[in-house]
Amino acid sequence: MFTHIWKKEIRGALYTWKSMLWLVISSLLFSFTSYLLLTNKELSLLDQTELLWLLGKIIIGVALLIITIDASSVITTEFEKETAESLFLSPISLKDFIIGKLLASLTLWAAIFVVSIPYILVTSAGSHLALAFLEYVALLGTLGVVGLIFLIFGISLLYRSSKNTITTALIILLAFATPALFASNLKNDIVSQAFSRANPIDNIFSSLDNVLVDYKISLLENWQFLLPLVIFCLITFTFLFWSAKQFEKKGIIKND
Amino acid sequence: MKKLPIIYFFAMAILAGFAIHVQASGAPTLSMQILSSKTLSGTAGDFVTVEGTITNSSSQPLNTITTYLSMADNETKLPVDLEDWSAEKGLYIGTIDAGQTLPLNWKIHFVKAGTYSLIIIAEAAGNELPQVSSITQFNVSPKQNLNPGQVLPVALGTPIILIFILFMLSYKRRVGE
Numbered sequence: 001m002f003t004h005i006w007k008k009e010i011r012g013a014l015y016t017w018k019s020m021l022w023l024v025i026s027s028l029l030f031s032f033t034s035y036l037l038l039t040n041k042e043l044s045l046l047d048q049t050e051l052l053w054l055l056g057k058i059i060i061g062v063a064l065l066i067i068t069i070d071a072s073s074v075i076t077t078e079f080e081k082e083t084a085e086s087l088f089l090s091p092i093s094l095k096d097f098i099i100g101k102l103l104a105s106l107t108l109w110a111a112i113f114v115v116s117i118p119y120i121l122v123t124s125a126g127s128h129l130a131l132a133f134l135e136y137v138a139l140l141g142t143l144g145v146v147g148l149i150f151l152i153f154g155i156s157l158l159y160r161s162s163k164n165t166i167t168t169a170l171i172i173l174l175a176f177a178t179p180a181l182f183a184s185n186l187k188n189d190i191v192s193q194a195f196s197r198a199n200p201i202d203n204i205f206s207s208l209d210n211v212l213v214d215y216k217i218s219l220l221e222n223w224q225f226l227l228p229l230v231i232f233c234l235i236t237f238t239f240l241f242w243s244a245k246q247f248e249k250k251g252i253i254k255n256d
Numbered sequence: 257m258k259k260l261p262i263i264y265f266f267a268m269a270i271l272a273g274f275a276i277h278v279q280a281s282g283a284p285t286l287s288m289q290i291l292s293s294k295t296l297s298g299t300a301g302d303f304v305t306v307e308g309t310i311t312n313s314s315s316q317p318l319n320t321i322t323t324y325l326s327m328a329d330n331e332t333k334l335p336v337d338l339e340d341w342s343a344e345k346g347l348y349i350g351t352i353d354a355g356q357t358l359p360l361n362w363k364i365h366f367v368k369a370g371t372y373s374l375i376i377i378a379e380a381a382g383n384e385l386p387q388v389s390s391i392t393q394f395n396v397s398p399k400q401n402l403n404p405g406q407v408l409p410v411a412l413g414t415p416i417i418l419i420f421i422l423f424m425l426s427y428k429r430r431v432g433e
Binding site for chain 1: 300301340365367368399406407408410411412413414415418419422423425426429
């Protein structure tokens with residue numbers, strides 16, 4: 001039954017060209033970045049590996065931002081438009097509902113990734129890193145996006161309000177993103193290092209650096225970044241599971 | 257005047273003893289030789305290998321030997337952070353037996369254009385002074401990634417194709433209704 005929810009969301013997204021305009025704007029952003037990196041005399045002096053790392057960070061950064069906003073509203077709008085009641089009256093379980101919505105959000109990530117492929121290929125031409133760049137953007141992006149969706153869906157089921165969920169989710173994303181942009185010499189103390197090891201965005205960027213700049217492209221050479229991302233997904237999944245149980249306890253119509 | 261030869265003898269004996277002491281404490285027991293070219297040139301992004309050997313020229317095995325790289329930018333006269341230049345900034349060798357020679361290989365990634373001086377430093381437990389290799393000069397020329405010929409069709413084409421696909425999907429859906 002989850003395919004029904006998934007298809008409904010995708011049909012809704014493709015109903016008018018305006019609802020997918022963000023994808024065109026993302027594409028323009030990638031165009032602008034890659035064109036500047038490859039034609040601007042100052043920027044083109046960057047080592048190609050650093051150039052790829054910068055583009056990789058922009059692709060995953062844009063994806064995380066769009067997924068955060070989409071995932072924050074994809075569940076809560078069902079409550080705000082009061083369509084959740086009729087939806088749960090049909091033979092759709094909460095599990096199918098969540099899986100359908102998860103697939104809908106992951107489809108957006110897939111769309112961003114597909115759009116980014118030509119840019120990845122053109123910027124990595126001649127570096128022998130195109131395949132590794134594609135694989136790691138797909139792997140790291142998927143792990144980051146899945147963990148973030150679990151977390152936001154968990155918040156959505158607790159809040160049932162778009163405004164509150166979007167605000168909370170954006171602040172969480174900002175909290176993850178800001179320290180990830182700090183230079184490595186600002187992460188010398190234990191607290192910063194501990195937060196850096198746990199921060200999913202930091203791990204994504206560090207792994208990209210490891211692959212593209214240090215040429216450590218095997219999964220074994222990146223386990224120290226992949227493991228925290230997998231743990232992040234497991235923790236957020238547990239939170240979503242707990243949140244779904246709370247939702248079932250309280251019922252569709254909240255009594256508080 | 258008869259005492260002069262005796263004083264001369266004692267003076268020579270003291271000097272000889274001092275010389276032996278200096279040789280015993282300050283003589284380099286570790287020696288390093290760079291086998292690769294004294295000047296390595298390339299473009300930013302290239303990899304080069306600095307090859308050398310480390311020899312224990314003493315009659316005793318030397319323990320806890322560590323070698324590490326040190327590099328300076330010849331233009332700014334400042335040391336360079338080797339984070340992206342070499343995966344191995346330091347190499348722990350451990351013990352080198354008396355008279356033994358071991359190879360040293362350092363893979364260096366040219367990250368930024370400029371001229372640089374690289375030395376390898378070796379230190380052993382108990383030795384007050386480290387042993388320093390001869391200088392290897394790096395001449396790194398800039399790499400321009402100017403590629404407007406390939407990026408322009410992608411930068412312009414992708415958004416245009418995307419707009420076309422979205423319009424077609426939207427149109428098909430409306431016609432289907």
